Structures are given as C-alpha cells and as structure tokens.
Amino acid sequence: MTAIARDRADPDMRRGACPALSAPMMTGDGLLARVPLTAAIAPEQLADLCRLAMRHGNGMIDISARGNLQIRGLSETSAPRLEAEVRAMDLPLRDGLAVEVPPLAGEDATEIAGPRPLADAIRDRARDLQGLAPKTSVIVDGAGRLRLSGLIADIRLVAAEADGEIRWKILLGGTEASGRVFNVFAETQAIEATVSLLEKLASLGSDARGRDIASALPVNDFTAATVSPFTLHPLSDGTFATGIGPAFGQTHAENLIALCNEATRLDIRTVKPALDHSLLFSGSQATCRTLTAFAADTGFVTSSTDPRGHIAACTGRPACRSGTIATHEIATRAAAECTDLLDGSFKLHVSGCPKGCAHPQATALTLCGMPDHVSLVASAKASGQPFASIAFADTNATLRRLADLVRSERRSGENSAACLARIGPDRLRQAAIPG
Ligand code: SF4
Numbered sequence: 001m002t003a004i005a006r007d008r009a010d011p012d013m014r015r016g017a018c019p020a021l022s023a024p025m026m027t028g029d030g031l032l033a034r035v036p037l038t039a040a041i042a043p044e045q046l047a048d049l050c051r052l053a054m055r056h057g058n059g060m061i062d063i064s065a066r067g068n069l070q071i072r073g074l075s076e077t078s079a080p081r082l083e084a085e086v087r088a089m090d091l092p093l094r095d096g097l098a099v100e101v102p103p104l105a106g107e108d109a110t111e112i113a114g115p116r117p118l119a120d121a122i123r124d125r126a127r128d129l130q131g132l133a134p135k136t137s138v139i140v141d142g143a144g145r146l147r148l149s150g151l152i153a154d155i156r157l158v159a160a161e162a163d164g165e166i167r168w169k170i171l172l173g174g175t176e177a178s179g180r181v182f183n184v185f186a187e188t189q190a191i192e193a194t195v196s197l198l199e200k201l202a203s204l205g206s207d208a209r210g211r212d213i214a215s216a217l218p219v220n221d222f223t224a225a226t227v228s229p230f231t232l233h234p235l236s237d238g239t240f241a242t243g244i245g246p247a248f249g250q251t252h253a254e255n256l257i258a259l260c261n262e263a264t265r266l267d268i269r270t271v272k273p274a275l276d277h278s279l280l281f282s283g284s285q286a287t288c289r290t291l292t293a294f295a296a297d298t299g300f301v302t303s304s305t306d307p308r309g310h311i312a313a314c315t316g317r318p319a320c321r322s323g324t325i326a327t328h329e330i331a332t333r334a335a336a337e338c339t340d341l342l343d344g345s346f347k348l349h350v351s352g353c354p355k356g357c358a359h360p361q362a363t364a365l366t367l368c369g370m371p372d373h374v375s376l377v378a379s380a381k382a383s384g385q386p387f388a389s390i391a392f393a394d395t396n397a398t399l400r401r402l403a404d405l406v407r408s409e410r411r412s413g414e415n416s417a418a419c420l421a422r423i424g425p426d427r428l429r430q431a432a433i434p435g
Contacts, residue, residue, distance in 0.1 A: 019070065021086060021093070024079045028321035029058060031074035035086055036094035040270035040282065045091060047260035050253035056082040059253045060319070063246060065312070065358070066151055067103060067274040072319070097198075098137045099123045100153075102146050103229070103274035107282075109236040111144030112159040113166045118187060125195045131202040133209055138194065140168075141176075145233060148275060149176035149224045152360060154210030155197055157190055170194065171220050173211030175361065180217035228304030228344075229278035232288055239269075241280040242288035244295040244302055248313040248328055249277030249358070255298065262294045276309070277301075307335040307342035312359035316352030316369065323352025325369035325392060333396045341403035345415035349382060356382030364417040365402070367395060376402075376432055378425050387425035388432040398432050405431040 019025035024033040035049060049069065053061050058073025074082060087093070099122050101115040102108070119140040139153040143160065156171040156179055168190035171179030185193055201208045227233075229243035244259065259279075263271065268283040268291060278301075281291055296302040301309045311334060314320065316327025327350045334348060342348060346364035349356065353369055362384070366377040374395050375386035390398050405427070410419045420428070 021083050024074055027072070027319075028315070028323065029060070029073045029319040031057075031076070031079050032062075033057075033071050033074055033079060033082060035069045035071065035091070036098075037069060037092060037273060038094045039092040040272035040280075041091055043260040043263035043268055043271050043281070045089065046271050046279075047257045047264075048089065049086065050257045050260070052082055052085055053253045056085075060250060061246075061253050061256060062250050062315075063273050063277045063279060064249060065275065065277060066100070067272075067276075067278070069273045072315075097123055097126045097129070097132065098135075099126075100137060100139050100148060100151075102141055102144060102148055103272055103280050104144060104146050104233060104235065104241065105142055107235045107237065107241075108142070108144035108146070109234075111142035112161050113142050113168075113187075115140035115142040115157070115159065118157065118168070118191060121191045122194050122198075125191065126198050129198055129202050131206055132198065133201070133206050136198075136201065136209070138198075143224070145227050146229055146275065147176070147224050147226065149226060150361075151175065151275065153179070154201065155194055157194065160184070169220075170197075172197070172214035172217065173209065174220075176220060177223045179220050180211075180214035181220050182214070182217060228309070229274050229276050229280065230301055230304045230306065230309055232285070232292075233280070235282065239282055240285045240288045241282045242292045242302075243274065243276075243278040243280055244292060244300050245276065245278040245309070247299065247301055247308045248311065248331055250315065250328070251300075255300075258298060259291075259295055259300065263291055266291055304344065307339050308332070310342040310344050310347060311335060311350060312347040312363070313350040314352050314356075314358035316350070320352055322355065323369055324371060325350075325352055325367070325374060325395065327352050327358075327369070330367065330395055330399075334399055337396065337400055338403040341399075341406050341416050343416045345417035346420070351382040354383040364420045367399065374398075376428070378428055379421060388429045390432060401431050401434070402428060 019032045019034045024031035053071040056078035057071050060072040062070035099119045101119050106114050137153050139148050139156045141158045157168045160167050167184050169184045170182040233241045266287040268281045270282045272280050274280045292302045311331045313327040313331035316323035331350045349359040349363045349366035351368045362380050366382050368375040368382045373389045376388045377384045406419050
C-alpha cells in the first residue's frame, strides 16, 4: 500500500528521506517514486515503465547517481496506481534493506569474488531488523571492473585476495576512500559481522549511520582505480554491456522509449540502471556499438569524455520548489563552454539549493543556488563555506572566468581538481569577482 512521505513545511529539504515505490516522496514537481530494480530487465520492460511514468506522472524519469530509476510528477491519486501496475509487471524489485552490488556483479571476469551470494545472505538475515535509518545502505563490492567506490555506504564489504584466500574488508561510513576500516573477514564471518553491525545501528535509533560507530577507527585511505560506465564492457560470457545515460541523470520517458525500442530492434537482451546515471544495455559487441551510436545521435551521454558526464546537476528550478537556479540550463552551458575545466578529475556540482541532492559529497567546485544569489564553494559540500557570492545572471560568465584561470595556471600534467585546490579560495574569489 502506498504511504506518502511528506513534510508540508519544506517538501524538499528533509534529510534522511528515501523515496520508495510504496512511500513516494514529495518534491517540487509532485511525488517521486523509486523503482528499486535488483537485476537487469528487458528493454521492453523499461519501455513499459516509461509508459507508466507518462500515464501516472509527468513523464520525467531520473536515473540517480546510485543507479536508481525514479518516476517523477506523481499525484496522491496516481502514485498508488503506479505502484500496483509496477508490481503487476513481476520485475526483480528490492524488498527491505538496500544491499547494493556493482552493476556487472556475477558477469565480470575481473571480480575478485562474486558479491551476490554475500549480499543475498545479508539481505535475508536483516529482513526482520527494525529501527534502521531509512537510507541505511550496505554495499558488497567484488572489486571488479565497475566499482561502487565513490558511493557513500553505512557498511561496505570489499573483496580482497590474500595468500590465495578471499577476504572481505568491512568499512564503516563514507566512500571507499573515506570509510573507516572495521576489520577483515572470511565470507561467513563477514556476514555475521555485518548483521551484528546492523543490529548495533538499529539499537542506536533510526538516526544512527555507519559513520556514527566508526570515529575511533582508521580511515581506509585507499582510492580504487575507477572505470567509467560510459564505455563498452566485456562480460564473462563473451557478450558486452554498453553504458548510456541521460544528461544530468534525467530525461523524458519518450526519449527512453525510443532508446528501448531501438535496443529491442537490435536484439539487445537486457538493460539495468547503474551508477553515474547510466543504463547498461547488454548484447553482442556489434549491437552494443550500434545502440551507442543511436543514443549519441539522440542526445544521451555515451562517452566518458562527454563533459556533461562530469557535472552533477540536481533537478533544480523550476521542477524543484527548493531550487533557486535553473541547474540543467547552467550545466548545459557549462558543458559547452568549459570543456577543458571538465576533465573528469572532479564533478562540477550545480545545486539548486544547499541540500546538494545530486552530489552529497565534497567536490572541487560547486555552484549552489541561494534565495538571492549563487554561492561558489570549493573543496566542500554544497552547504559548505562559500569563497564568493555572485548574482544569478553572472553564473555562467563567472564559471568561464574560473575555467580561464585554471587554463592559464595549470601546470604540466596537473588535472583541474588539483589545479583548483592549488589556486585556493582567495585567488578563486578574485577571479570570480574581478575588480
Ligand atoms: S538540491 Fe536540488 S533537487 Fe535537491 S532540494 Fe535542492 S533544488 Fe531540489
């Protein structure tokens, strides 16, 4: 049964809220429901979900940074109908605790260990656990080609090999780089330890998160090499997956239906929402390449070098009532005008307000909409201390000046993130507000 999660005073600023199919969340353009797929589906099924999004919502679909499919613009009347029709499709939907695995788990020959059995065991053991924070997440990462290293998790298990044995390192809070090391276990002990940690979090109350029980532990301080989803990935059965995504994680259902129809025509087997706002379509190498070309021609992100893929932009104004800036317009201009700044070394965060939905972590540069200006924030979250405040109308021109500064200051071999950090907030302010 659908229960509406809402906060009438400020519908978009609730922290810890988590939209679900049965508990859609109120946003600026109506209710938002998440379709929590746990496995790949057929392109025809994704097209059917898109048709439901047009019938019951406003037709806008998000693919989130964590790889969640979200349907926007629902009403209190249409949300329960959407839920009933989605459940009738008999899709692989998550029930209970979010235990996430990388999108190629079980199909990736480079994985140290397949994470699905561990994830299934943890999900089963935690099924009756009450009192966890709504957004509690566990990541089980087999350390293969596409990793979930950059996503925040309360508890993260990462496969490692030592002396010919598979071990699972358990981290608490943060990303893989910033999480804190709890311990290293063999598989059975790793399941027991994870369940014990979840029980401990539940006993501390529904606000408790992994970071809250980790402060005395050492930081992992390890950054795994990352592969972009926006390329062709070889799979262990000899087929391939290609990563395709809507710009800034959002598109109209009609665009996705056209992509799915082409995938079906090409005999593409499956599609799965994945990290970094991507969809992974699986099939032969030739059909994946043909679909990628079709997607590029129709405006989707298909390459790791597409500057739009290096911008995290939330829904913003006008669709989100908390947003004070038109995030997608600003981001589209930035992608066209600041290509050398957007070198993939950081996510430029364009946030409609300090909540920072599109990129909860710190990043090298954020443009954050405020009630009467835009804050520029360096090396922090959207809600961090700004180094400058500018008028709405100056946003893209200011960003161009910062890009010019980085271009002129960049040292040989230095990427944009390192250059921005070296320049520092004082000189960034001078460039942002000349004279
Ligand atoms: S960060 Fe963006 S999407 Fe989130 S509440 Fe603010 S304006 Fe809305």
